[in-house]
Amino acid sequence: MKPTVQHNDRREFLKKGLGIAAVASSVTVLHAFQTDSVEITGEMVKLLSPEGEIVEIDKGFLKPIPEVHISPEAAREGIPNRRFVMVIDLARCKNLRKCHDACEKMHHCGPDNEFLKVLKMQDTKLAAPYWQPTMCFHCDEPPCVKVCPVDATYKREDGIVLIDTDRCIGCRFCMVACPYSARTFDWSEPKFPLEVAHQHYSPETSVPAKMGTVSKCDFCPDMTRKGEMPHCVSACPNGVFYFGDEYEDAVSNGEETVRLSELLRDRAGYRYLEDMGTKPRVYYLPPANRSFPFEDDEFTKNKGHEHEK
């Protein structure tokens, strides 16, 4: 067993042990063999090691990760040697909207500023409708970044597109440039609980949002820094979202870890509006052989189709 989960081990960690996230508590990581400050409690906890063994250690060895504040300047760098990618399996989505709720809760973005939407889509009249979660696709050729006059929105080394709302001038050119309507604007002063309002702002959490600036899905880099999954991925009980690293060619939905290239090849993965030339980092798997029959929700029952081509 490795004594600590350090920076260089993240690759290994993500590749083999994404399941660990389910076992380890969300704010802890092993600090074994640093006995100087450890108080033995006598209470033992079971953990899954990166090698796949179940091990037992004293609770005193568990240490909360200090919350590292990633400043707007530091956030521009990105996480080295990573290329984050997401795959959304439309065959598994039944519009539970847990992803949406988790996203809204963690980013404090509220119903007027949704980072993630689940939409009823129907490609042609004869084809069956399906549910499609959409968010920022973190394009490799991001039209939003291209048009930003002040470099407030930028593309990072790890593939993530972020916004520095300390710099954004609120011209909203990025919003009209984005063909996916992924971006949202704080038209009025956002209301937060006090502890959120006082948080140190980081582009990696997009919290707290500021009036007169643009925000959007950030791929939760604060979570990946901790070796954990974005909130939408871990919130989905049906394993719709696969998240991982293109360099490692591995993605996981929390239950299974698979080869990205195989998944896309075997399941005919595609990207939304490929002909826009934006090269999204979010792939979709077509809604074939579905896990659930399509059911309208209250909204679409009243409104009919959300989308007709």
Place this chain on the structure above:
Amino acid sequence: MRNKVTTKASGDRTDAITMDLMPRPFGRLGHIWVAVLLIICAIGLYFYIEQIRYGLGITAMRDYSTWGIYIANFVFFVAISLVGSLMSAILKLSGAHWRTPLTRISEIIAVASILFAALVIVVDMGRPDRFMNVLLHARIQSPITWDVIVISTYLVISLLLLYLPLIPDLAILRDHHKDGSKWQHNLYKVLALGWSHHPEQEKILRRSEQILAILIIPVAFGIHTVTSWLFATTLRPGWDSNNFGPYFISGAFMVGAGGVIAAMYIFRKAYSLDNYLTDKHFDYMGKLLVLLSLVYLYFNINEYFVPAYKMKAAESAHLKQLFFGSYSPLFWSVQIFGMVIPILVLMFRRGRKPFPMFVIAIMVIVGAWFKRFLIVIPTLSHPFIPMTRVPESWQHYMPTFKEWWITGSTLAGALLIITFLSRLFPIIPIAETIEHEEAARKGKPILD
């Protein structure tokens, strides 16, 4: 020779022209006009302060209709500002001497509207307090940066094109304007830069004007092409068009000509300038407006007919909304009253009389404003990913009262600047008018 005020033979005539064209104090109507504009602007400023405090939420813009009438108004101001380059540069270089009494009006309109174009863009910003970021963190990839560069360049050249031909007039005012207040006299004195009607000065001035007239043409094409690229560089149906640059420029020249005609009519009435702004000038401007409108019609056909013939899925929702849907009454009104009818009326000699021209000019201007509305707003209601689960008000952008008022007050502000400039400076160039008249009498060619 430009302005030999003291030539004996023509002395009386020169004095008469100088007296006729001197800036005059406001009459009763003038005071009411200024007061109304000031009140509109003051209330607009109050609403804008509210917008700074509470955010753009006081407008009807939301995440999908993320650009609204502020941007449409911006495009309108940029468009109408092109009149300066049309009259001072294009007509100058093509040797159309009849333009002389219209140049100052055009440059004043150009300067006022380009100033307000810049101001309106700040009004649309979510964070106007961070305006300096545009310079501090400028990224040359962004069309907004191009727009900042080209608009500021155009503003500087337009100011020079207003100011340089004004210098001989300022010297005349310095020497002959008696009844003004002291600060006004000092202003003329300082701005006249010691002008003494010396031939060497005139040579330098004429040369500078020539250089500026040539310089401003690419910049004028630049400002409106770049403004069209704010839309055309996106992927959205309705904006994703290669036609946008010339389409915008031709529309701009058209509304600019309309603006000059309206201003000509009003100044002629207000200052009894019938001898200077003659029916001939209206006739020529009418012919020019027909030509410009026909060019614009041509680009309109390209812009709407070609995509409508193909009806690509993404475009069709947008085009159907314009042709038959919720925007169709506005769309057809603008096309018919703002373009087709002006073309038809101005084709006839009787349509090119001052009053019908004035009515047509107002139709062109109002039509042009709403045309900008139709260019900016409907496109945003057809995103690629369907707009759903949003409040009804998000789906149908209808500007709020405060938004309308702020927009209206920028128009009032531009009119106020035009009014004040015409109060301070001769609205028709005195020196050039005298010079042209002398040249005509002596049968000499006009140096322009």
